[in-house]
Amino acid sequence: MSDDNTALQDPFKEIRPYRDTEVAEVLNRLLYNEEFIRVVTRYQFPRMAGAFGWLLRPLVRMALAREIGDVETIRDFQARVAKYMEKMIVRSTTRMTCSGMERLDPDEAYLFISNHRDIALDPAFVNWVLYKAGMNTARIAIGDNLLRKGYVSDLMRLNKSFIVNRSARGREMMTALNQLSAYIDHSISEGASIWIAQREGRAKDGNDRTDPAILKMFYMSQRKQRSFGEAITRLNLVPVSISYEYDPCDAAKARELHARASDGCYAKGQYEDLDSIVKGITGLKGDVHVAFGEPIKGEFESPEALAALIDREIIANYQLHSSNLIAADAASEVTDEQRAAFQQRLDELEPGAQDIMRQMYANPLINKRNLEAP
Incomplete structure (x- = not known):
């Protein structure tokens, strides 16, 4: 499909929120984004992330994979966000x-x-x-x-x-x-x-x-x-x-x-x-x-x-x-x-x-x- 046809079918693709059909791909991309995993590790283990980050990052990735394993839709993702919002409040x-x-x-x-x-x-x-x-x-x-x-x-x-x-x-x-x-x-x-x-x-x-x-x-x-x-x-x-x-x-x-x-x-x-x-x-x-x-x-x-x-x-x-x-x-x-x-x-x-x-x-x-x- 040409870029012109894609733009006609989805003129807001570059700016809109993700759709349910895109959730799995995006979550997988996040799990294998090394910078994201480092940030989460630093947030979860601020005192240990420096010296033991190499050991903790694979564990953090596995924990995240379990957390989002059954997230299939934007509503599922926002339900996860709601749990963290409640804790923050x-x-x-x-x-x-x-x-x-x-x-x-x-x-x-x-x-x-x-x-x-x-x-x-x-x-x-x-x-x-x-x-x-x-x-x-x-x-x-x-x-x-x-x-x-x-x-x-x-x-x-x-x-x-x-x-x-x-x-x-x-x-x-x-x-x-x-x-x-x-x-x-x-x-x-x-x-x-x-x-x-x-x-x-x-x-x-x-x-x-x-x-x-x-x-x-x-x-x-x-x-x-x-x-x-x-x-x-x-x-x-x-x-x-x-x-x-x-x-x-x-x-x-x-x-x-x-x-x-x-x-x-x-x-x-x-x-x-x-x-x-x-x-x-x-x-x-x-x-x-x-x-x-x-x-x-x-x-x-x-x-x-x-x-x-x-x-x-x-x-x-x-x-x-x-x-x-x-x-x-x-x-x-x-x-x-x-x-x-x-x-x-x-x-x-x-x-x-x-x-x-x-x-x-x-x-x-x-x-x-x-x-x-x-």
């Missing part, structure tokens, strides 16, 4: 809650557009609450900047992630954006929900703002057939607010913002994003809340007007935690223990970065007050 959160589920119809597909604080956990927590409610999990938009390693791409695409080509430039970028727009519309029309962040990159300063360019992208593949408002109604867009009492990457974010403010630039390490993913998963998060807003329908004058509405929904539904109240000096009901825990996080930073971290946690409350002001 028990170990790194004090409470996991959600609200707004009554606004969702289990028989509908939604385009969940959420604020973005953690690279991997934002969509993971959204999918967790959907999974626990017996609803289908969403397909996850993930930038190709996070997929430099082949095994990372395989793992993400097994877990229903699809690729956003951020590295494309010029005409290639327009082609990639149009393909992405068409894929999102295709997914919703075939009954598969989508998760995407409201902007490229995390809101490191705690200010959740929607980039209108994301909304323009949604419309790109539909602009010849329907109005902007019709396209948005068709996509069943739902704003989602995710809030963490403690951000495991808060110190790194504060240091980065401090460096940018002080030096005018910040040089990101080659695998800094992967380190952030690991730290986000393993680090203490305290209370975590996922809030689903009302599905958005109707006509809008512009993507900017829609972005403003999404911002209002995300800010309004954002659940404040003790850390936000303490940082904004509005904590009348927090405990001494909570104050001490927040202060301990500040004490790990130099004074300038401390101020940035405090502002990072205060901004959600400030934005809520501004929203509610007459």
Whole structure:
């Protein structure tokens, strides 16, 4: 079969999540990826992997083969992921809650557009609450900047992630954006929900703002057939607010913002994003809340007007935690223990970065007050 015929039959093959028919091949590829096995060995046996890695790696491979031996579908794979999610939630959160589920119809597909604080956990927590409610999990938009390693791409695409080509430039970028727009519309029309962040990159300063360019992208593949408002109604867009009492990457974010403010630039390490993913998963998060807003329908004058509405929904539904109240000096009901825990996080930073971290946690409350002001 020619490449042209393959593209016509499967126009999204290069960016879409893997399908059930591809699971066995991808899992086999992972089992024989030496770098992946080394990473798993280092994670499972951090003290022994250096000196005894040569001995441990074959054992790790055999253990993984047993673990995934009966995984035949994406649903099977996500059931395995759910077990690790449950362990992670028990170990790194004090409470996991959600609200707004009554606004969702289990028989509908939604385009969940959420604020973005953690690279991997934002969509993971959204999918967790959907999974626990017996609803289908969403397909996850993930930038190709996070997929430099082949095994990372395989793992993400097994877990229903699809690729956003951020590295494309010029005409290639327009082609990639149009393909992405068409894929999102295709997914919703075939009954598969989508998760995407409201902007490229995390809101490191705690200010959740929607980039209108994301909304323009949604419309790109539909602009010849329907109005902007019709396209948005068709996509069943739902704003989602995710809030963490403690951000495991808060110190790194504060240091980065401090460096940018002080030096005018910040040089990101080659695998800094992967380190952030690991730290986000393993680090203490305290209370975590996922809030689903009302599905958005109707006509809008512009993507900017829609972005403003999404911002209002995300800010309004954002659940404040003790850390936000303490940082904004509005904590009348927090405990001494909570104050001490927040202060301990500040004490790990130099004074300038401390101020940035405090502002990072205060901004959600400030934005809520501004929203509610007459």
